[in-house]
Amino acid sequence: MSHTNHHVPTIVIGRLPLYLRALTQLAVEGRRVTSSQELSEKLGFSSAQIRKDLSYFGEFGKQGTGYEIEFLENALREILQVDRVWNMALVGAGDLGHALANYDGFELRGFRITAIFDSAPAKIGAMLGNWRVLPMDTLRETVRAQKIYLAIIAVPAAAAQAVADELVQGGVRAILNYAPTTLSVPPQIKVFHIDPVAGLQSMTYYL
Amino acid sequence: MSHTNHHVPTIVIGRLPLYLRALTQLAVEGRRVTSSQELSEKLGFSSAQIRKDLSYFGEFGKQGTGYEIEFLENALREILQVDRVWNMALVGAGDLGHALANYDGFELRGFRITAIFDSAPAKIGAMLGNWRVLPMDTLRETVRAQKIYLAIIAVPAAAAQAVADELVQGGVRAILNYAPTTLSVPPQIKVFHIDPVAGLQSMTYYL
DNA sequence: CCATGTGAATACATTCACAGCA
DNA sequence: TGCTGTGAATGTATTCACATGG
Numbered sequence: 001m002s003h004t005n006h007h008v009p010t011i012v013i014g015r016l017p018l019y020l021r022a023l024t025q026l027a028v029e030g031r032r033v034t035s036s037q038e039l040s041e042k043l044g045f046s047s048a049q050i051r052k053d054l055s056y057f058g059e060f061g062k063q064g065t066g067y068e069i070e071f072l073e074n075a076l077r078e079i080l081q082v083d084r085v086w087n088m089a090l091v092g093a094g095d096l097g098h099a100l101a102n103y104d105g106f107e108l109r110g111f112r113i114t115a116i117f118d119s120a121p122a123k124i125g126a127m128l129g130n131w132r133v134l135p136m137d138t139l140r141e142t143v144r145a146q147k148i149y150l151a152i153i154a155v156p157a158a159a160a161q162a163v164a165d166e167l168v169q170g171g172v173r174a175i176l177n178y179a180p181t182t183l184s185v186p187p188q189i190k191v192f193h194i195d196p197v198a199g200l201q202s203m204t205y206y207l
Numbered sequence: 208m209s210h211t212n213h214h215v216p217t218i219v220i221g222r223l224p225l226y227l228r229a230l231t232q233l234a235v236e237g238r239r240v241t242s243s244q245e246l247s248e249k250l251g252f253s254s255a256q257i258r259k260d261l262s263y264f265g266e267f268g269k270q271g272t273g274y275e276i277e278f279l280e281n282a283l284r285e286i287l288q289v290d291r292v293w294n295m296a297l298v299g300a301g302d303l304g305h306a307l308a309n310y311d312g313f314e315l316r317g318f319r320i321t322a323i324f325d326s327a328p329a330k331i332g333a334m335l336g337n338w339r340v341l342p343m344d345t346l347r348e349t350v351r352a353q354k355i356y357l358a359i360i361a362v363p364a365a366a367a368q369a370v371a372d373e374l375v376q377g378g379v380r381a382i383l384n385y386a387p388t389t390l391s392v393p394p395q396i397k398v399f400h401i402d403p404v405a406g407l408q409s410m411t412y413y414l
Numbered sequence: 415c416c417a418t419g420t421g422a423a424t425a426c427a428t429t430c431a432c433a434g435c436a
Numbered sequence: 437t438g439c440t441g442t443g444a445a446t447g448t449a450t451t452c453a454c455a456t457g458g
Binding site for chain 2: 417
């Protein structure tokens with residue numbers, strides 16, 4: 001039975017990449033089969049939750065046996081649409097931008113930076129990895145021309161909203177936001193926010 | 208009435224830093240008073256949720272008026288224990304480690320890196336910001352001697368678990384983990400995980 | 415009036431527990 | 437037997453809606 005037309009809670013979607021990550025790790029270790037129990041121990045979710053999450057999308061396991069790792073990996077890649085490589089724009093060529101541009105963990109998991117922008121004259125024209133840093137005022141046209149639908153914002157908080165507006169104008173549909181500020185975007189645009197300090201602050205509460 | 212002895216859901220704790228961030232932003236803009244309605248629009252949570260979250264800790268607002276920004280800011284800083292500055296160890300002096308060591312957004316929000324470690328002989332002894340990169344085998348003693356309770360892991364996934372084990376041995380009680388792997392730590396140790404690729408993958412699902 | 419603080423109602427998420435099948 | 441997939445039961449979180457008091 002196909003389940004793919006039911007509405008899937010966003011919280012479930014948020015866990016799928018973690019399942020995928022764990023499966024890839026197991027595959028690299030040469031494993032062929034796993035179980036909801038094993039994934040549970042590796043990830044810290046209950047085995048029932050893992051089974052239920054997967055059941056939104058189909059029946060991937062074999063009773064009495066478990067899940068064939070490579071098969072489930074491929075299924076999750078397809079569900080998450082990372083059975084391809086997405087081009088991304090990176091905005092901000094500071095320290096963080098450098099780290100992101102040099103990060104080799106994107107490619108294997110479905111992503112690739114193919115355009116880098118900054119507003120500082122000193123940085124424009126410099127090479128960052130394989131790419132030349134482009135001026136901000138070419139952003140909108142470039143992402144539109146290159147059909148880039150994903151972008152990373154790695155600029156100071158004060159500049160982030162203007163960058164987001166430009167990205168949206170250029171046709172970008174999802175933004176990974178490293179600036180410590182909430183972005184205001186149209187409802188169809190996805191934003192995933194990374195704020196390490198917020199993470200730290202939610203931990204110091206418990207210390 | 209004091210509410211601080213009730214159990215507060217972790218999901219609520221996770222939102223407090225975002226409230227604090229928004230309040231600080233308003234304060235910088237020179238604002239003195241705000242409302243759950245205004246914060247709702249800035250942050251994208253419902254106003255009822257914001258009021259309910261805050262009500263776990265006390266009564267901070269004035270009926271008919273709203274919240275005095277500086278007062279609520281200070282209250283949240285105290286609740287989150289960021290009315291002080293926490294020293295942190297940074298493990299990993301690669302590109303990401305550099306970006307973190309140079310990031311000026313920690314200090315104002317309650318954090319400061321005061322010790323940096325790496326295992327690569329080529330990096331040990333080099334200066335990173337104000338600090339000399341120390342060898343991994345001094346980690347445990349150093350964090351213990353300096354009473355460091357927070358650490359950032361910025362090493363490759365394959366090395367992360369061993370680093371976490373050392374940190375825990377040294378007395379670290381909360382870890383900000385940038386390595387794309389789940390860490391196994393004793394239950395009293397807090398871990399906040401940052402995986403940008405997982406964030407991207409949960410967005411491509413919707414594209 | 416206006417906006418908070420909060421019980422009650424609703425909506426959502428997780429876990430239980432077991433039928434079903436390799 | 438062993439482990440999945442899943443309704444039913446439980447547990448959490450969010451929203452509603454209004455009494456309260458500046």
